[in-house]
Amino acid sequence: MVGKRFAVLLCAEDPEYVKKKHGGYFGVFVKMLGEEGEIWDSYRVTAGHFPDDADIGIYDGFVVTGSCSDAHSNDPWICQLLLLLKKLNALKKKVLGICFGHQILCRALGGKTGRATSGWDIGIRAIHVSQSSSKALSSLKIPLTLSIIECHRDEVRELPLKAEVIGWSEKTRIEMFKYGDHMMGIQGHPEYTMDILLHLIDRLVQHNLIMETYAKELKVKVEDGEPEREAWKKLCINFLKGTSHDINNNNNNIIIF
Template identity: 35%
Template sequence: MPLQICILETDVLRPELIDQYQSYGRMFEQLFARQPIAAEFKVYNVMEGRYPPDNEHYDAYLVTGSKADSFGTDAWIQTLKTYLLERYNRGDKLLGVCFGHQLLALLLGGKAGRAEQGWGVGVHRYQMANKPSWMSPDLQELSMLISHQDQVTQLPGNATLLASSEFCPIASYCIGDQVLCFQGHPEFVHDYSRALLEARQQHIGETAYSKGVESLQQDHQGHTVAEWMMRFVAHGRSGLNG
């Protein structure tokens, strides 16, 4: 039986990128199709007020990245926080990427805000701080594509740090077998990151832009993160331990 995953989209793509990449939900579907654990997906854009019906059940809910601030006061963000807290209190599994990573940290007792380090773009490397049993294949170091100016600055009290770097000390964390989050974007591909860099060149500054473009010569391990995510969801589920 495939895992059932609900993708909660928290943004729409830039108009000039829609033809090629369609949506963040579609990018995640393409990413997860390349990992070995069978999964099926439904996508709801919560920024546009769309949520799954009450009678639909999922093995996990994934919160995507967004240009919005996780600490923003937009009405749709407040609605999403209420929804995610309900899911968490019911024991549902939650996955977060970038904005989702920060929002879940805030929601569950941590802190997030604008990073003093400035923009993080391109390929970034992290050291693994902890390696739970579901984190297979094993890596000593993790490379991910990133695009963020906000960071988690304090973990929720019951969270475990998974990956870290000097630039981004809280790059990944989990809360037991229920929450798993990453600051980086496993769903990004090099060409999409390059297009974002071009579009944001003036905003992020020439130094960060140049370093980001140069870093795109390196590979990234988004496919491994996708497998970790599905193994995390499958972990503890009867017959789904992959």
């Protein structure tokens, strides 16, 4: 019997490296979040591929990915995504926003985003989780400080009304937020592996977004670091599905048995 059904709203094109090594960003997310018996669908929203209103109800939750685009811009697909997120909020659907997804979710709910005042944040960053979330994390056996991979130059500047900051870092004031029990944003990338981060650093140099000397410094800094991917995996699954059991499934299939 088929279990829950989820949709990944893809907000970035897949680099060839990520396609070949991980099955694209969709594959990366399914590896982290997928469980047996579930159905996972993908919608490339950058190309105007959105779920129909009639199909929204079949999903138990949505994941909004990172992007090279700015959450504060008004590209047609971004405006359409904002409308979809508002509908999902009205329906109290579970939505997990990652990086760009964190920012666009904030904007859809009435908050503000923009360029980070402290510039790029690339590498591994320690996130401090709020005391209000400590009880939930304790039940998951997750510490209150978690390291995560970061790669962003935009940030959430102002939260929507009724939203709560549940994580921050020395670099970014709002690393995580929660809106009700159905929406959560994470500025970092719990889904990223170290090889994806190193590949992205090279891409940023190729597109003249960062200097090569800075890229070399970053690679040295992250050499001995390691994000706490298993802890983030538990946290994200617990939010999205309301379950805290250990997950060890790394299946990349759309339907997982």
